Amino acid sequence: xxxxxxxxxxxxxxxxxxxxxxxxxxxxxxxxxxxxxxxxxxxxxxxxxxxxxxxxxxxxxxxxxxxxxxxxxxxxxxxxxxxxxxxxxxxxxxxxxxxxxxxxxxxxxxxxxxxxxxxxxxxxxxxxxxxxxxxxxxxxxxxxxxxxxxxxxxxxxxxxxxxxxxxxxxxxxxxxxxxxxxxxxxxxxxxxxxxxxxxxxxx
Numbered sequence: 001x002x003x004x005x006x007x008x009x010x011x012x013x014x015x016x017x018x019x020x021x022x023x024x025x026x027x028x029x030x031x032x033x034x035x036x037x038x039x040x041x042x043x044x045x046x047x048x049x050x051x052x053x054x055x056x057x058x059x060x061x062x063x064x065x066x067x068x069x070x071x072x073x074x075x076x077x078x079x080x081x082x083x084x085x086x087x088x089x090x091x092x093x094x095x096x097x098x099x100x101x102x103x104x105x106x107x108x109x110x111x112x113x114x115x116x117x118x119x120x121x122x123x124x125x126x127x128x129x130x131x132x133x134x135x136x137x138x139x140x141x142x143x144x145x146x147x148x149x150x151x152x153x154x155x156x157x158x159x160x161x162x163x164x165x166x167x168x169x170x171x172x173x174x175x176x177x178x179x180x181x182x183x184x185x186x187x188x189x190x191x192x193x194x195x196x197x198x199x200x201x202x203x
Contacts, residue, residue, distance in 0.1 A: 014052050014062065016042060021063045025105030030112040035059070057120070064113055064122040067106045068129040074099050075133065085144035086199055089137060090191060093167065097187050100171050101180050107171045134160040141198065150198050159198055166190055 053059045078095035082088040113122045137160035144150030174183035
């Protein structure tokens with residue numbers, strides 16, 4: 001087997017590990033997922049697991065990085081699908097909702113890391129994700145102001161935080177009652193309220 005084939009096999013195993021952890025996190029508290037649980041779900045030994053990840057922290061870091069990359073990619077695609085700022089923000093909002101529906105373990109992993117008191121690389125990745133997300137929303141809101149679509153007196157930093165917090169609230173409610181459909185039913189109504197709070201009124 002060529003060195004390249006060996007490399008691809010290792011990368012595939014790492015990707016499979018990340019996928020398993022995200023799946024397990026949808027069913028239980030991420031902090032309670034052990035390497036034994038991960039190895040068992042993958043059908044491998046812990047020794048085989050540690051060939052690709054030296055520690056559990058390394059696994060968590062890979063998972064958080066995957067979540068950040070995947071979510072930002074979805075958000076970027078949604079933003080680019082629209083030309084008007086408010087429509088772009090709306091597209092991002094619903095892209096995020098769909099992402100959580102597809103990977104309910106992803107927000108659980110993010111929440112778990114953000115709640116840690118001690119600094120860590122995964123927590124830093126999660127924090128950077130939120131900052132990047134917020135900056136993207138703020139830029140669109142400023143574009144909206146320039147185009148006369150968004151209220152000129154709007155605090156874009158607060159508005160960005162509100163949007164992200166609103167999504168997190170919808171996600172938490174759905175996860176608490178184990179009903180993702182609740183998030184989908186509430187999302188359009190919630191965004192309509194948000195939109196009325198930021199856009200220029202011509203009444």
